[in-house]
Amino acid sequence: MILSKKICKQSDNQIKCNTQTCQHLKENWESISGNLMGLFDMSSKVNQKEKELQDDYYTFVHGQRWEYQFAETLFTKLYELKTGNQCPEFLFAHVKELPDIENEEQIHAELLKNGRTSKKSRQRLLFLNYAFYGNSTNSGSSTAGYIAANNNVGYVQIDIKELFGWHGLEHIYNKYQKELEELQAEHSSLSKMGNLLLIAVPKDIVDECVYPAVSGGYKKKIKTLDGQKLTKTSDVLEAIKAGKVKNTDKIELCLIMTKSKHGGMSPESGIKVYDFNTVEEEEWAAFNDKFDDLTGRMEADIKAEQESSCSSTEDWQMDTDKKEISVA
Secondary structure, eight states: OOOHHHHHHHHHSSSSSSSHHHHHHHHHHHHHHOTTTTTTHHHHHHHHHHHTTTEEEEEEEEEHHHHHHHHHHHHHHHHHHOOOOOOOOOSSSSSSSOOOOHHHHHHHHHHHHHHOOOOOTTTEEEHHHHHHHHTOOGGGGGHHHHHHHHHSSSSOOOOOOHHHHHHHHHHHHHHHHHHHHHHHHHHHHHHHSOEEEEEEETTTTTGEEEEETTSSSSSSSHHHHHHHESSSSSHHHHHTTTTOOOOOOOOOEEEOOSTTTTOOOOOOOOOOEEEEESOOOOHHHHHOOOHHHHHHHHHHHHHHHHHHHHHHHHHHHHHHHHHHHHHO
């Protein structure tokens, strides 16, 4: 168990580690130790972040294709530029046109009550493990497995041009198309492994947006050693922490991806989303400098347009006022 101890010790400077990932490692080391999938360094960094957040948040992980990282980061940046709302600790984990808020609360409530009921409702869910190496013996539900394979269930073809269109910024895409394509190609070459999302949900709302599930997103009751059948995520995680669940590896959960008050598509929900990858730090820093430079120029263009629009409106209002005075 040397490696599992290293992961835990690196996260908290030799203090006893009690994160969800550490506890899972200790309890399931036999099934994990033979296949760390080259993700030891990433798991250590994720565990450190868990340690920072664990007092106020429950944390979850999601593995995905590397190419999604570029689209998610760009989509989130465009959202910030268009709305003026900053999302410093948040990423849109589903890249799609943002839904009309009118029906989101009802959709969220139905998913929380019933879980997946159709193929359409499945598309409103993000599948999670509660620990880095969760579902180590079930490849179809393993976060680490998907990262190692640079894969996930299904495939979403993302056209970068669409991201701009959804925000009404097609003209910005047209201006910077060549640079965007070059930057996306560079991003693609940086890693052969996937991307990890660490999702931190405030403890006081976790039962409003995450539920225990089986593969596919159908709701599941988690049995405890004393015969209870738990349906709330907070109860499940606390039972695991207290040693009241026998098989702590095969636990899967779903985050409800709506734009509602507690939805995973709402930056105002209090949910935090961080991403981790296996790219060398210097390479990643250099890439992000290029990304920031490009999006910084986009931001300047958008601000200039907004200022010009405000100026035109003010000029129109002044002309109207003068005409009214003249008539009077």
